[in-house]
Amino acid sequence: MTRYRLGVDVGGTFTDFVLFDEDSGQANVQKVPTTPDDQTEAIATGVAELLRDRGATADELLYFAQGSTIAINAMIEGKTAKVGVITTRGFRDLLELGRQRRPSLYDLFFRKPNPLVPRNLRLEVAERTDASGNELTAMDEDAVREAAAWLAAQGVDAIAICFLFSFLNPTHELLAEKIAREAAPGLSIWPSHRVLPEFREFERLGTTVANAALGPVMKRYLGNLGERLDRIGVDRTPYIMQSSGGVLPPDSALERPANTLFSGPSAGVVGGLHVARQIGTANAITFDMGGTSTDICLISGGAITMVQEKEISGTPIRTPMVDVNSVGAGGGSIAWVDAGGRLKVGPRSAGANPGPAAYGQGGDQPTVTDSNLVLGRLNPGGLLGGRKALDVGAAREAIMRDVAEPLGLSVMDAASGVIDIVNTNIVLATREVSVQRGYDPREFTLVAYGGAGPLHATAVAKQLGVPTVVVPRTPGTLCALGLLTSAMRTDYVQALIGPLLQADLAEVNGILGDLEGRARFWLQTESSDIDGSAVTLSADLRYTGQNYELPVDAPPSPWDGASLDLLAERFHIEHERANGYRSDQATVQLVNLRVTALAPMPHLPSVSERHMQAAVAAPRVYREVWWDGEFTPTPIYERSQLSIGARLDGPVIVEQMDSTTLIAPGERARIDENGNLVISL
Numbered sequence: 001m002t003r004y005r006l007g008v009d010v011g012g013t014f015t016d017f018v019l020f021d022e023d024s025g026q027a028n029v030q031k032v033p034t035t036p037d038d039q040t041e042a043i044a045t046g047v048a049e050l051l052r053d054r055g056a057t058a059d060e061l062l063y064f065a066q067g068s069t070i071a072i073n074a075m076i077e078g079k080t081a082k083v084g085v086i087t088t089r090g091f092r093d094l095l096e097l098g099r100q101r102r103p104s105l106y107d108l109f110f111r112k113p114n115p116l117v118p119r120n121l122r123l124e125v126a127e128r129t130d131a132s133g134n135e136l137t138a139m140d141e142d143a144v145r146e147a148a149a150w151l152a153a154q155g156v157d158a159i160a161i162c163f164l165f166s167f168l169n170p171t172h173e174l175l176a177e178k179i180a181r182e183a184a185p186g187l188s189i190w191p192s193h194r195v196l197p198e199f200r201e202f203e204r205l206g207t208t209v210a211n212a213a214l215g216p217v218m219k220r221y222l223g224n225l226g227e228r229l230d231r232i233g234v235d236r237t238p239y240i241m242q243s244s245g246g247v248l249p250p251d252s253a254l255e256r257p258a259n260t261l262f263s264g265p266s267a268g269v270v271g272g273l274h275v276a277r278q279i280g281t282a283n284a285i286t287f288d289m290g291g292t293s294t295d296i297c298l299i300s301g302g303a304i305t306m307v308q309e310k311e312i313s314g315t316p317i318r319t320p321m322v323d324v325n326s327v328g329a330g331g332g333s334i335a336w337v338d339a340g341g342r343l344k345v346g347p348r349s350a351g352a353n354p355g356p357a358a359y360g361q362g363g364d365q366p367t368v369t370d371s372n373l374v375l376g377r378l379n380p381g382g383l384l385g386g387r388k389a390l391d392v393g394a395a396r397e398a399i400m401r402d403v404a405e406p407l408g409l410s411v412m413d414a415a416s417g418v419i420d421i422v423n424t425n426i427v428l429a430t431r432e433v434s435v436q437r438g439y440d441p442r443e444f445t446l447v448a449y450g451g452a453g454p455l456h457a458t459a460v461a462k463q464l465g466v467p468t469v470v471v472p473r474t475p476g477t478l479c480a481l482g483l484l485t486s487a488m489r490t491d492y493v494q495a496l497i498g499p500l501l502q503a504d505l506a507e508v509n510g511i512l513g514d515l516e517g518r519a520r521f522w523l524q525t526e527s528s529d530i531d532g533s534a535v536t537l538s539a540d541l542r543y544t545g546q547n548y549e550l551p552v553d554a555p556p557s558p559w560d561g562a563s564l565d566l567l568a569e570r571f572h573i574e575h576e577r578a579n580g581y582r583s584d585q586a587t588v589q590l591v592n593l594r595v596t597a598l599a600p601m602p603h604l605p606s607v608s609e610r611h612m613q614a615a616v617a618a619p620r621v622y623r624e625v626w627w628d629g630e631f632t633p634t635p636i637y638e639r640s641q642l643s644i645g646a647r648l649d650g651p652v653i654v655e656q657m658d659s660t661t662l663i664a665p666g667e668r669a670r671i672d673e674n675g676n677l678v679i680s681l
Contacts, residue, residue: 004056007483008043008238009068009264010034012351013291013332013452015042016477016658019050020484022062029477031384031451031658037351039070040221044228051232055524058233065483067241071214071220075261075312078114079232079279080213081158084151085122086144086176087205092122095209098202098314103179109322113314116209123147125176133168144176152184159184160211162192162205172195174399188215194320198495198592203309206316207258212259221332222250238369239488241267243321245304246489246598255350260318261312263294264479266322267477271306272297272447273483274604275472279673283444284470285430287460288479291332291369292349294426296325297485298433298444307367308540308551320491320596326656327429331369331452332356333400335418336404343414343420347478357398358390359362366402368422371415372455373436376625376634377653377662383451385657402605412626422454427463441466449478454654454661454677461681462615473639473675476658481604488599490522493592500541500571500590501564511558512537519597526599533599541571544585549591551573620655627651639677646671 003022006095006619008015017030030050035041035068043066052515061272074080089556095115095441097268111227125147127139153160166173170193176189196204199267227236242252243262253260272286272395288295309316328347334357335345345368350356356361356370372378373395382389396411403412434441441464448457454471460468472478492515496508514537525531537557540549555563570589576582619635632651639656647670648654650663654677662678663669668677 002056003062004054004059004060005063005484006047006050006061006065006236007267007480008046009267009477009479009483010043010066010068010070011038011264011479012069012293012349012583013330013355014476015039015046016480017046017050018474018477018480018484019054019056020481025479025604026473029474029480029658030065031060031208031476033353036073036351037499038150039068040225040228043225044232047229047234048232053069053130054171058235061234061236063239063484064234065239065241065486066225067435067483068221068260069264069265071218071260072262073255074217075210075315079217080116081139081211081216082154082156083117083121083152084147084156084207085117085138085209085252086159086180086295087122087124088128088162089124089126089200091164092119092124094202094205095122099233116206116213116313116315118158121151121622122155123151127172127176129163129165129169129170129172131165133165135169135171135326139175140173141179142660144179148180148183148187152387154186155285155475156187157216158188158190158192160192160205160208160212162208164201165195165199166191167197167199170194176425182588188212190215196493198318198493199296199497200318203316203318207318210315210317210416211256212262213564217615218254218257222254228476239483241483241486242489243319244306244489244491245270245486247486248488248490252526256319258317261317261549262324263323265297265324267482267486268295268449268479269297269324269482270486271297271472271478272298272449272577273304273509274303274444274476274482274485275447275470275676276414276632277302279445279672279676279678281445284447285434285441285444285466287430287446287448287453288450288455288463289426289448289458290450291452292328292330292351293326293347294329294453295428296327296451297322298434298437298439300439306551309551320594324431324464325429327425329368329425329429331367331372333422333507335366335368335371335403335421337403341407343403343407343421345418345419345425356395358392358395360389360391360394362444364394364396364398366395366418368418368452370398371418372452373418374399374411374415376623376631377455378660379623379636379655400654410491416626419459423459423463426460430460430464438580445470447472449475449659451476451659454659456662457600458662458664458667458679458681460501467681469679469681471654471659471661471679473676474656475661476656485601487601488526490597492518492521492595495592497591498589499544500539500588500665503564503590504559505564507560508593512559512595515593516557516594519595523597523599533597535644536596536598538594538596539567539590539592542589542591543568543575543586544589546589549593550655552675559645600680623653625651625653642671642677644671644673644675 128137333346
């Protein structure tokens with residue numbers, strides 16, 4: 001019986017599928033339009049089509065992983081569950097007060113996002129623990145009981161409990177949780193010390209509330225997915241991609257639904273790391289351009305850059321995340337002229353429905369896709385191997401009406417302007433994760449993927465000074481492929497604040513022992529391949545007086561004085577790299593201890609030449625394409641017909657079912673031994 005691994009990535013415009021044959025190493029791909037009202041519909045449709053086309057059966061599925069936008073969409077669109085909050089007296093307004101940061105200081109029309117929980121559903125009770133974890137005021141148990149019962153009567157789906165300094169002493173939260181479960185049976189209760197045992201009450205409250213608000217949403221989504229998969233005979237449990245770049249079983253994902261907020265982009269970055277390793281580079285910039293947005297991430301020294309916190313619609317989410325910088329620049333990004341007569345592109349997108357004007361689904365606004373079509377860069381015969389028809393006339397009309405005529409330009413100049421602007425927006429987003437953080441893009445390789453990434457990659461790379469662009473074999477479905485290379489992962493954290501070099505080693509090693517024990521138990525429970533598993537340690541450090549921390553890789557436990565000295569030196573080095581200086585006289589402060597459990601998936605076998613078509617590379621057709629202000633007959637190649645070792649000199653366009661690659665005049669490309677298209681600028 002053939003063994004398959006299946007990866008499914010739900011995007012804003014398309015849902016992507018990769019069915020990987022364990023025995024032959026062959027990857028079969030599929031794309032279907034995303035169904036925004038119920039994402040599981042597109043998943044079930046695509047899985048059924050892919051299995052049928054491959055001649056495979058559901059019981060041959062060895063592994064199934066998926067990345068979803070369900071959590072992030074619910075947060076952005078305000079479609080989360082109804083949540084109530086029970087907190088320390090005097091702190092009910094913390095969600096709205098936040099850190100008093102003003103993202104648009106001079107914008108007179110800026111509207112602050114509404115908090116996830118309205119004020120009337122945020123209740124206070126008498127209780128207090130000090131900054132050392134000592135009880136100052138006993139908890140009013142009757143007040144907690146009344147608050148939970150009242151919130152239940154208001155129809156909330158979940159209750160978040162967040163008391164001051166509960167990460168040091170959770171006694172009050174544990175008692176409040178017990179009382180709330182008795183007073184409001186059937187509701188999910190989320191105590192903050194379990195969700196985020198770290199200091200900073202605003203971030204802890206925001207993260208706890210987000211998990212409580214997303215829990216019912218994720219439970220409903222996974223239930224619907226299970227039902228639809230059952231109908232097509234698939235009984236394999238789908239693993240869920242986290243924001244950290246690791247996967248979790250559904251039950252674990254339900255315990256931390258906010259950890260899946262950046263599920264899709266994280267899968268793409270993991271796929272980009274897989275490609276970077278194939279070509280033998282430790283430094284890469286991943287460039288994922290889809291129909292709605294572009295996601296940029298940096299890989300340095302063979303490791304994906306990570307962050308611990310992001311803000312979604314005014315709510316802080318603190319959890320390990322792949323450091324993806326997203327910008328509203330995709331194939332569906334709408335081009336428009338503002339009141340001052342300036343051409344803008346995005347961030348609004350035509351999405352999957354109605355889509356660009358060329359889709360003929362009711363959309364009449366010009367988009368990046370329409371511009372690429374008018375310029376001859378996209379096949380007028382349609383996308384997805386011709387399954388998605390395109391209307392060149394509708395695209396020209398939209399660009400003429402909304403861009404060319406208002407600006408006094410020709411249609412071709414207007415379309416070129418749209419492309420130039422979206423490329424510049426992407427360049428600026430890339431500089432944020434590279435130049436502004438001390439990295440030189442000229443020392444990196446650009447890994448381009450997504451349906452639209454290869455169309456814009458070389459133009460973006462030229463502006464950044466990046467010398468090489470790599471386009472994977474299946475760029476439009478790399479996020480789905482990344483799901484098949486992602487390790488199972490879970491993270492544990494515990495706050496411990498104080499001078500690093502004066503830390504109580506007994507206390508430190510006690511905490512590390514507890515966290516490592518939980519990590520190893522999780523590995524034994526979830527992973528059958530313990531030999532390949534790993535438990536890694538890190539610490540969040542800062543100079544005393546700073547209001548931000550830097551994560552630093554830590555030595556194995558138990559720690560001794562030399563371990564603390566090594567950590568301090570690593571912090572100095574990282575601080576100098578990130579901020580341009582180190583301060584050897586300043587006191588290094590320990591803030592958090594972290595333990596990560598990893599269970600890697602089996603490696604995907606490399607593509608060998610027998611899996612590629614051995615036909616001599618020859619253009620399928622020639623097409624008039626707009627280059628440097630004029631139309632030029634340009635050879636169009638079919639990607640599947642390019643054998644390993646094939647070389648192409650631009651101008652050339654390479655088409656495949658899931659994407660289109662643009663190779664401009666003066667650029668050279670070759671197919672490497674893994675089937676990647678490597679373009680030298």
